[in-house]
Each structure stands twice: as C-alpha cells, then as structure tokens.
Amino acid sequence: MSKLRKIKAIANLGKHFWIHVFRRLVSKPKPGEEKRKFLEYYSGDKITALTAGDREALFEYQKCINCGTCARVCPVYAPAAHGHYRAPDSIAASLSRSFPEFGAARDAVYNCTQCGACALECPRGIDVPGLIMLVRRKSAQADAELIRNTFRERLQTLEKHGTAHGAPAADFSAYKKQGAEFVFFTGCAGRTFAADETRKTLDLLTVLGVNFTVVDDACCGGFHRSAGLLEPDSAVARAAAQRILDTGAAQVVTACPHGLYTMRTHPAYRDIRARHVLELLNSLDFKLAADARTAAYHDPCFLGRRLGVCDAPRELIARAGASLTELPGNRERTVCCGSQDGEFTLDPAVARAMAAERAAHAAATGADILLTACPACRKAFAQAAPNLTALTVSEYIADRYKA
Ligand code: SF4
Ligand code: SF4
Known part of the structure; x- marks a missing residue:
C-alpha cells in the first residue's frame, strides 16, 4: 500500500470514529431503548410467531x-469436519445479529447432541443448547417437514412400535405389583437394546428387597423434546407422567439419564420425584465381590453435566474395591460420546468417531473396563470400541453382588 493510501485510510477511519462518538453523544439512547429496538427488529417473524418468552430469549x-470458545469445546464440530457443521459460535452469532438467518441456521441445529459443554464454557453465560432447541421448536411448529428426516423416521417408529428404537420391546410384567414404594421406568432404551441390563437391575432390586413396580409401556417424551416437539402441554409426557402416578409409588427411578432429565425439567412431571437408579442403589446396604481391575467411569452428559449426579456411580464402583481412574474431562466437564441425542441427529460416522475418541481416552488411562451410567453411552462404546469392555454401573453391580 502506498504511503498516500495509508494516510487516506487512517484519516477515513478516524473520521468515522469521531462521527460515531458524536452520534452517541447527541442521540444517547434512553434506558431500555436499545432493547426495545432490538425486540422490534425481531417482530417480523419469518418462520412462526415468536412468543414474548422467545423474544426475551433471543435478546439474551x-x-x-463471537469469541469462538463454544466451537473449541463442541465435540461435534471437529469430527463433523468444519464446514459441514456450522459450529455453535456461528449459530449463536448469526442468530444474535440477524433474524432472517433464523431459518438458515435450521439445518445446522440438528447436529447438536445437546451435551451442554458450550453453555458451561461460554464467557457470556449464553445457553447455546437452549438457543438451538428454540430453533428446533420454531421449525417444528412452522412445518413438520422442517424436522430432520432422522427424527421423522424415529417418530414413525415410535408410533408403530411404541418405542423410539423399534421392536421387539421386552415385557417386564413379571415384576409388576400393586402398593409399590418405587416405580422403575424402563424408557425406550430399557425395553429394547438395553433390555438385558434392565432385567439384571430389576433382579438386583428384587434380591435387595426393594418394593418396586415397573412402567414399561410409555415414552417419557425425551425424544420429542430433542426433536423440538415437546411443548408444556405435551400429550406424550403427560401420558407417561400419568402412568407413573397411577402406580401410586412415591418415587420413580430410571437407568436412562435422558429420561431422568426430561422428568426433572418438564412440567408434566412436576408432582413426581425422579432419581437415577444408581442413586437408589447407593442408598442401600449390600456387599460386592472384590474387583482387582482398574475401572474408568464416563459421566453421561445429561447425568453428570446437566443433573450433577456424579458421586453415586463412583461410590458404587468403590464398593467393589476397583481402582477408579478418572478420564480427561469428567463430572460436569465430561466429553460427549455422541449417543443420546446424537443417536437421532448425527451422521452415524460422526457419532462413531466421537464414541471412539472417548473410548480412546479410557484406553489411554490403562483401565481394564469402561463403566458408565447410560445404556446409550454403553451401546455407543460397544460399537465403536469392541475390544474395550464397556458396562453400565448397574449391570456391573448386579454381576458383582454378593448375597
Ligand atoms: S456463544 Fe458464547 S462462547 Fe460461543 S461465540 Fe458467543 S460468546 Fe463466545
Ligand atoms: S450442546 Fe454440545 S453438541 Fe450442542 S453445540 Fe453445544 S457443545 Fe456442540
């Protein structure tokens, strides 16, 4: 650049800087004015009507x-190959500045597993997964065709077979009874691909003398929540909550972190006390056969980060005397394995890469077994790293129970 052009450029910059300062001085916005203008800008709803709550959220x-911190911690961004996934920073930045991009961000938001890592690290405290869910909800309200295909296929499966994972669904009628204190909610996973784990857990609860019954014919609504279809008056969540209340049990327990999160956050479950089954098991007195192996524990995102249930699984593993090794990224800073929401949304190759990376973390610690508290995480590890023994903590406990 010639010297003259440089001088001109600097002079131009200086001119605009002082014009900006002058404008701010003569037209200083009244308190609340900037917010009002911002909300007005968002009033031309391009997809579907925004509620007052939506507008408040968008203002947040x-x-x-646009610091990029969320993209750095997002577990999907790297394996999805940059460019194929608009990372959370680009979604947050574009939606925070330009309403017409609301629709443009729609496809990108289906790559998110809702793991919550970005919200934890955002220096501005922005709930990026919440923003992503807002776009999914608005898209679903505008037109069911806008919901990603993978979700729509699962919805059809749910309608046809009664579970998001299809047939065959196991039958746990033999465990049902009247007058129970606890109700075990199997969820979709617990009566399909994780039916064996469910049976082991129910047998353990039986020998431990827990007075429980089972609800094995309802979907909690977690799948609908992920698809953006779970509104406060959701029939699916209300039906599941009613099935639980009808048993008359004081508490519901489940082995599914996804289901537990739905029960702890959706208004349909407001009268229900829900816990993870490991929290119940950890409150009971029993002995386990000693284990000389080293175990690594993977915190499922919805259980460890979102619900803060981190100690019960570790304390149960410690009862067997296994040497517990911590993974890089644990407790609320756990690393998503690509299952749970990822199972419905991600390209299977991306989900597998995420599970393989997390399994590699465990292998690098020298652990003999990888334990987790979610049937979907366990399944993801078994598929991505078949040489590593992956178990849920409840089946590990059931296997090592000593009468
Ligand atoms: S959402 Fe937060 S972490 Fe992400 S770019 Fe914006 S300010 Fe940074
Ligand atoms: S919630 Fe997880 S997957 Fe979704 S954008 Fe944030 S870090 Fe990425």
Whole structure:
C-alpha cells in the first residue's frame, strides 16, 4: 500500500470514529431503548410467531461476542469436519445479529447432541443448547417437514412400535405389583437394546428387597423434546407422567439419564420425584465381590453435566474395591460420546468417531473396563470400541453382588 493510501485510510477511519462518538453523544439512547429496538427488529417473524418468552430469549443471545470458545469445546464440530457443521459460535452469532438467518441456521441445529459443554464454557453465560432447541421448536411448529428426516423416521417408529428404537420391546410384567414404594421406568432404551441390563437391575432390586413396580409401556417424551416437539402441554409426557402416578409409588427411578432429565425439567412431571437408579442403589446396604481391575467411569452428559449426579456411580464402583481412574474431562466437564441425542441427529460416522475418541481416552488411562451410567453411552462404546469392555454401573453391580 502506498504511503498516500495509508494516510487516506487512517484519516477515513478516524473520521468515522469521531462521527460515531458524536452520534452517541447527541442521540444517547434512553434506558431500555436499545432493547426495545432490538425486540422490534425481531417482530417480523419469518418462520412462526415468536412468543414474548422467545423474544426475551433471543435478546439474551445478543450478548454473544463471537469469541469462538463454544466451537473449541463442541465435540461435534471437529469430527463433523468444519464446514459441514456450522459450529455453535456461528449459530449463536448469526442468530444474535440477524433474524432472517433464523431459518438458515435450521439445518445446522440438528447436529447438536445437546451435551451442554458450550453453555458451561461460554464467557457470556449464553445457553447455546437452549438457543438451538428454540430453533428446533420454531421449525417444528412452522412445518413438520422442517424436522430432520432422522427424527421423522424415529417418530414413525415410535408410533408403530411404541418405542423410539423399534421392536421387539421386552415385557417386564413379571415384576409388576400393586402398593409399590418405587416405580422403575424402563424408557425406550430399557425395553429394547438395553433390555438385558434392565432385567439384571430389576433382579438386583428384587434380591435387595426393594418394593418396586415397573412402567414399561410409555415414552417419557425425551425424544420429542430433542426433536423440538415437546411443548408444556405435551400429550406424550403427560401420558407417561400419568402412568407413573397411577402406580401410586412415591418415587420413580430410571437407568436412562435422558429420561431422568426430561422428568426433572418438564412440567408434566412436576408432582413426581425422579432419581437415577444408581442413586437408589447407593442408598442401600449390600456387599460386592472384590474387583482387582482398574475401572474408568464416563459421566453421561445429561447425568453428570446437566443433573450433577456424579458421586453415586463412583461410590458404587468403590464398593467393589476397583481402582477408579478418572478420564480427561469428567463430572460436569465430561466429553460427549455422541449417543443420546446424537443417536437421532448425527451422521452415524460422526457419532462413531466421537464414541471412539472417548473410548480412546479410557484406553489411554490403562483401565481394564469402561463403566458408565447410560445404556446409550454403553451401546455407543460397544460399537465403536469392541475390544474395550464397556458396562453400565448397574449391570456391573448386579454381576458383582454378593448375597
Ligand atoms: S456463544 Fe458464547 S462462547 Fe460461543 S461465540 Fe458467543 S460468546 Fe463466545
Ligand atoms: S450442546 Fe454440545 S453438541 Fe450442542 S453445540 Fe453445544 S457443545 Fe456442540
């Protein structure tokens, strides 16, 4: 650049800087004026009507400074190959500045597993997964055709077979009874691909003398939540909550972190006390056969990060005397394995790469077994790293129970 052009460029910059300062001085916005203008800008709803709550939420996202921290911690961004996934920073930044991009972000938001890692690290405290769910909800309300295909296929499966994972669904009638204190909610996973784990857990609860019954014919609504279809008056969640209340049990326990999160956050479950089955098991007195192996424990995102249930699984593993090794990224800073929401949304190759990376973390610690508290995480590890023994903590406990 010639010297003259440089001088001109600097002078131009200086001119605009002082014009900006002058404008701010003479037209200083009144308190609340900027917010009002921002909300007005968002009033031309391009997809579907925004509620007052939606507008407030969108105003929150205006805080994004596009620092890129969320993209750095997002477990999907790297394996999905940059460019094929608009990372959370680009979603947050575009939606915080330009309403017309609301629709443009739609496809990208289906790559998110809702793991919550970005929200934890965002220096502006922005709930990026919440923003992503807002876009999914608005898309679903506008037109069911806008919901990603993989979700729509699962919805058909759910309608046809009664579970998001299809047939055959196991039958746990033999465990059902009247007058129970606890109700075990199997969820879709617990009566399909994780039916064996469920049976082991129910047998353990039986020998431990827990007075329980089972609900094995309802979907909690977690799948609908992920698809953006779970509204406060959701019939699916209300039906499941009613099935639980009809048993008359004081508490519901489940082995599924996804289901537990739905029960702890959706208004349909407001009268229900829900816990992970490991929390119940950890409150009971029993002995386990000693284990000399080293175990690594993977915190499922919905259980460890979102619900803060981190100690019960570790304390149960410690009862067997196994040497517990911590993974890089544990407790609320766990690393998503690509299952749970990822199972419905991600390209299977991306989900497998995420599970393989997490399994590699465990292998690098020298652990003999990898334990987790979610049937979907366990399944993901078994598929991505078949040489590593992966178990849920409840089946590990059931296997080592000593009468
Ligand atoms: S959402 Fe938060 S972490 Fe992500 S770019 Fe914006 S300010 Fe940074
Ligand atoms: S919730 Fe997880 S997967 Fe979704 S954008 Fe944030 S870090 Fe990425």
